[in-house]
Amino acid sequence: MCAADGGEGRRRDPVKGTMAERLTVLLGRRVRRAVRAQRSHDWDISYAEAEDGTRLFVKSLPRNAGPSAVLTSEARGLEWLGHAFGSPVLEPLAWDDRILVLPWVEERDPSPHAAERLGRRLAGLHLTGADHFGAPWPGFVGPLPADNTPSRTWPVFYAEQRLRPCLRRAVDQGGLTPVDGRTVEKVVDRVAQLAGEPEPPARIHGDLWNGNVLWRGKDAVLVDPAAHGGHREADLAMLTLFGLPHLERVRDAYNEMAPLAAGWRSRVALHQLYPLLVHVCLFGAAYRTTALEAARAALRG
Template sequence: MHGHTVADRVTKLTGREATRATALGGSHAWTAFRVELADGTPLFVKALPEAREDGFSGLFQTEALGLDWLGRPAESLVPDVVAWDSHTLVLSWVEERPPTPRAAEILGRRLADMHTAGAGFFGAERDGFIGPLPLDNTPTADWPRFYAERRLAPYLRRATDRGALTPVDARVVEKVIDSVEDLAGEPEPAARIHGDLWSGNVLWQEGDAVLVDPAAHGGHRETDLAMLALFGLPHLDRVRDSYNEVAPLAAGWRQRIALHQLHPLLVHVSLFGAAYRTTTMDAARAALRV
């Protein structure tokens, strides 16, 4: 995709002249750009090719609305949504800086504020995406059922259909699905969660951090915290400590980390194959040992 095409899109969407678009790299079906306006303002843009929308209808709408929803209780925790259409998402530019303990403490408190703002129900008003994969957000009455039916079972099917998990593997994960109600801990109200909060979706700024690329929905707050641990977030202990000062986690949360990590790992197996099989199965077995 050419930079001038993206600059033209941004000009049309924002009503402000965009003079330059620099490609930052591709991810799945879309490409990221840094776009500069005539007055020097930088913007971040995700763009699909004009001819490519199959399977991605509503992708950028869902992301834009998710960022807006997450930002209501903690506005500075997400970038500003500038504009969007079916092929383009325009966000404020985030000037990244190295993570610091102080920024991690602020992130923990703001994450707690976001979660405790609540969601009203488990699920969302519309289906979404996690990466390029569809995400069923049909509401359910409680979190164990939501997690089993909307998060674990669909991606277990994807992983087994592509041969990344064996029938023996599948039976272990099915045991987790059948036991979620017993493994989930005490019931909690639906939290306003990011839903895809791995470390790459945390952008550190001067003194704080912002969250990007959400799969936003009403879920369990331990899901976000478990995913931060999955691929290693800098200063994670500081994030957790400051989070706990605002919204203490329920007893036994450490033993439930593997349960909450199982969904993103099944997503990775579905996308990238058997390279994630061992980690996924380790998480499934660890979840059952609670």
């Protein structure tokens, strides 16, 4: 596997052979079967089983796909997040530039106890911190590129490396009109005034919607990150955006370990604007109204 500090992973020819054969080489142990289950964005999802009965979850680029750093970026982000003490992130078992292998998670119903534990572990992850805003690898949110060039200032990073490129794409693709774009541009231009007191870079998941939280009964684990050094309020705002079971329990437990700064509620919409723009880029005008509502709420503070 490739370490988050830039070490090289096991490099094999990833396209030859069946998926089970490719996984056997990558893992260094026999995988007796692998079944392709679905397509998600630009990659395939498969379920596999090792000879000892261990179940695996596999993301892979299609055989005819060109080079992409998307799975490499995810793997490096998972390992980097996993370096935090008590991290709630599911770490990869193996990966190369076309395949990412994760442990299979047997999901259970969410419980208040698991939610409280998740809140504490998420606080610990954030408090581990980062060297800067951004990350030392190419970023992606889903299949979309995200500029991870290191920055010392969060308002500049968020405005110029998250909001503005995503806004440009949303307008170019027709998900937002030019008039809509000018509304969002007002937020981009005022991020420094809307951001609250400066905080050091946190080690954040970066794509923390409900679907990326897997409940296991006693706890929960996080998957599919867009990991980078960012603002910790972003993860909590995204949990709020798409809903999470026992969200108040998560937030209360989080606040016991890492109290949120004064005025955090007034900044929720500011942090939700980026994932909503991402959804406009991916799914079109269906998210236009929600994105514009978030922009206007962010401006009201």
